Amino acid sequence: xxxxxxxxxxEVTEMGQEVTLRCKPISxxxxxxxxRQTMMRGLELLIYFNNNVxxxxxxxxxxxxxxxxxxxxxxxxxxxxxxxxxxxxYFCASSQGDSGNTIYFGEGSWLTVV
Amino acid sequence: xxxxxxxxxxVPVFEEAPVELRCNYSSSVSVYLFWYVQYPNQGLxxxxxxxxxxxxxxxxxxxxxxxxxxxxxxxxxxxxxxxSDTAEYFCAVTKAAGNxxxxxxxxxxxxKP
Numbered sequence: 001x002x003x004x005x006x007x008x009x010x011e012v013t014e015m016g017q018e019v020t021l022r023c024k025p026i027s028x029x030x031x032x033x034x035x036r037q038t039m040m041r042g043l044e045l046l047i048y049f050n051n052n053v054x055x056x057x058x059x060x061x062x063x064x065x066x067x068x069x070x071x072x073x074x075x076x077x078x079x080x081x082x083x084x085x086x087x088x089x090y091f092c093a094s095s096q097g098d099s100g101n102t103i104y105f106g107e108g109s110w111l112t113v114v
Numbered sequence: 115x116x117x118x119x120x121x122x123x124x125v126p127v128f129e130e131a132p133v134e135l136r137c138n139y140s141s142s143v144s145v146y147l148f149w150y151v152q153y154p155n156q157g158l159x160x161x162x163x164x165x166x167x168x169x170x171x172x173x174x175x176x177x178x179x180x181x182x183x184x185x186x187x188x189x190x191x192x193x194x195x196x197x198s199d200t201a202e203y204f205c206a207v208t209k210a211a212g213n214x215x216x217x218x219x220x221x222x223x224x225x226k227p
Contacts, residue, residue, distance in 0.1 A: 031213055033215075042218075042219045043204065045215065045216070048214060056214060091157055091158070093157075093158075099210060099212050100210070100213075102160050103160075105150075105157035105159070107156055107157045108157055
């Protein structure tokens with residue numbers, strides 16, 4: 001299995017630029033999660049989708065952040081405009097079925113905003 | 115809401131020695147509990163999980179954890195660590211009817227030769 005695939009793996013961008021992170025979940029999984037990891041705040045859930053529908057976006061920091069899932073095999077997390085405090089590792093994860101099933105993580109997108 | 119506290123931010127341990135990583139949770143409803151491992155520059159990988167049944171859960175790489183409801187704990191143990199166990203370990207909780215994981219702050223394990 002290919003696992004959860006994220007791109008880009010690393011991105012360095014200037015403050016004010018738009019950043020788009022991409023995710024392909026594991027085939028057949030119907031839940032998709034976006035997490036952010038920083039030294040200060042640890043792992044935070046930003047948003048999760050079930051069957052392509054956003055279920056909980058209470059973790060999205062502010063209006064500069066948006067996420068979409070146009071189909072079962074693709075999701076994006078967009079930051080516009082980006083700020084230095086958005087520098088973090090962004091993880092996409094997916095799972096299948098009901099609560100308690102294993103959530104599988106991608107290798108992360110390392111974002112640096114200068 | 116659920117919360118998780120990992121009491122140790124760093125645990126240095128010698129190779130072949132035992133290790134225990136502590137995790138306490140808080141919740142007003144039934145929960146599922148998980149331990150994940152993150153190797154350097156990688157994503158998170160599931161070590162083990164407790165959903166129901168036996169309170170002693172065995173996972174991959176020789177790890178095990180014990181669910182203690184009265185103490186609201188889910189400590190992770192390994193009787194003999196290897197250099198390759200150097201990583202960060204995360205305890206996580208979700209309410210039994212949901213799949214929204216809340217993570218603890220992580221415990222960094224450094225195995226010394």
